[in-house]
Amino acid sequence: MKHAKWIRSIHLLRGGELNPEEEQALSAHLSGCKHCSVVYEKLQLDWIKVMGEIGTEPVLPDSERLSDDILSAVYRNELQSASLKKTPRSEREPFFLMPGFRFGLQVASLIFLAIFFIEQYQITHSVHRLEIQLQTQNTQPRYARLNMIPPTFKKQLLVIVKEQLEKRGLPTNRIEEIVHSLETGSINNETLSTRKRDLTRVEKWIFGQGGISKLKHVDTYWRQP
Amino acid sequence: MSPQEAKTSDANLILNCQSDDQAAFRILVERYQATAFRFAFRLTCNTPDAEDLCQNAFLRVWNYRYRINQELPFTTLLYTIVSRLWIDHQRSKKRRFFTNRVDALDAEIVDPNALPETIAINQDLAQRIKTLSTKLPPRQRLVFTLRDLEDLNIREVMEVTGLSAGSVKSNLSIARQKIRKQLQSITGRTL
Numbered sequence: 378m379k380h381a382k383w384i385r386s387i388h389l390l391r392g393g394e395l396n397p398e399e400e401q402a403l404s405a406h407l408s409g410c411k412h413c414s415v416v417y418e419k420l421q422l423d424w425i426k427v428m429g430e431i432g433t434e435p436v437l438p439d440s441e442r443l444s445d446d447i448l449s450a451v452y453r454n455e456l457q458s459a460s461l462k463k464t465p466r467s468e469r470e471p472f473f474l475m476p477g478f479r480f481g482l483q484v485a486s487l488i489f490l491a492i493f494f495i496e497q498y499q500i501t502h503s504v505h506r507l508e509i510q511l512q513t514q515n516t517q518p519r520y521a522r523l524n525m526i527p528p529t530f531k532k533q534l535l536v537i538v539k540e541q542l543e544k545r546g547l548p549t550n551r552i553e554e555i556v557h558s559l560e561t562g563s564i565n566n567e568t569l570s571t572r573k574r575d576l577t578r579v580e581k582w583i584f585g586q587g588g589i590s591k592l593k594h595v596d597t598y599w600r601q602p
Numbered sequence: 603m604s605p606q607e608a609k610t611s612d613a614n615l616i617l618n619c620q621s622d623d624q625a626a627f628r629i630l631v632e633r634y635q636a637t638a639f640r641f642a643f644r645l646t647c648n649t650p651d652a653e654d655l656c657q658n659a660f661l662r663v664w665n666y667r668y669r670i671n672q673e674l675p676f677t678t679l680l681y682t683i684v685s686r687l688w689i690d691h692q693r694s695k696k697r698r699f700f701t702n703r704v705d706a707l708d709a710e711i712v713d714p715n716a717l718p719e720t721i722a723i724n725q726d727l728a729q730r731i732k733t734l735s736t737k738l739p740p741r742q743r744l745v746f747t748l749r750d751l752e753d754l755n756i757r758e759v760m761e762v763t764g765l766s767a768g769s770v771k772s773n774l775s776i777a778r779q780k781i782r783k784q785l786q787s788i789t790g791r792t793l
């Protein structure tokens with residue numbers, strides 16, 4: 378064992394905290410180690426000094442006053458707790474009539490109303506904004522996806538659409554008009570007002586089982602990120 | 603009064619306290635207030651703080667009287683309460699913004715009825731304790747005060763502090779070494 382550990386034990390030896398075996402081992406070490414025995418002797422002297430300085434007992438200034446203070450504090454405490462216990466639960470006013478509860482309720486309703494009005498304002502505002510957006514876009518959202526067909530497939534699709542419309546026996550000018558609007562991606566209100574029925578059919582056909590799914594390489598295209 | 607008699611008597615007094623007997627509590631207070639004050643003073647180094655701790659400790663004893671096990675020594679319970687209150691006091695002191703200012707004010711408060719001799723002894727002792735042990739962390743200081751100044755045995759220190767035997771011994775050894783170093787550093791000046 379190093380000196381530091383023995384010195385730690387020496388500190389504990391002073392108060393008798395070591396067990397008999399440890400004490401015996403330390404005594405044996407002290408008889409053989411000059412360094413530790415010097416520390417031990419010095420420590421004994423130091424300790425006498427420490428105890429001489431702080432081992433004195435403090436004097437209680439006024440024991441009667443202190444006990445009176447303690448008992449009066451206990452008495453006050455008892456009185457306080459008795460006043461709290463005084464009113465039985467059955468005699469107390471119901472909780473919803475208590476001022477604290479009523480105040481809380483008022484605050485909560487005000488907050489609820491404020492949230493309600495804010496929500497209402499936000500909904501009205503967003504609806505209004507959407508209306509404005511639709512008006513400015515000049516496009517029905519329903520047919521927007523027709524305008525979003527990627528150019529890779531547009532040519533193939535237009536050929537198929539043209540064939541299909543010809544099979545249905547539509548006049549050539551109507552077919553040209555629809556194909557033109559699909560090609561340029563400009564399905565506006567004017568086109569809709571005149572060719573709404575045709576466009577609906579074409580849209581159903583394109584996005585249904587007959588259209589896009591039959592195009593070449595369409596699967597690989599949509600798989601791309 | 604032998605320790606056994608004192609214990610029995612304390613147990614009876616606690617039993618009476620549990621039946622809301624304030625006279626029994628008064629006897630307990632008169633019997634143990636000096637012990638509580640002495641321990642509190644050694645921790646706080648301040649008479650008003652020690653008296654406050656003492657008062658709060660007895661108030662707590664009264665408030666929790668129904669939970670006290672009268673078989674256990676009353677002194678151990680008292681030491682435990684005082685030490686916990688002191689630790690709480692230390693923590694709240696740390697949180698206070700103007701700690702030093704409040705301490706300075708506390709130090710100036712002197713009981714007008716106290717004898718000048720008593721005041722001088724306490725102030726001198728407080729100064730010496732502060733000089734030697736104020737740099738110790740609360741746990742080491744508590745263990746040192748209980749073991750070396752209050753002369754409790756290791757088992758009692760364990761019960762009061764809630765520490766293991768190893769921890770008590772280690773804290774005690776470190777505290778003693780630090781105090782010795784502090785003593786060496788100030789020898790020839792203050793002491």
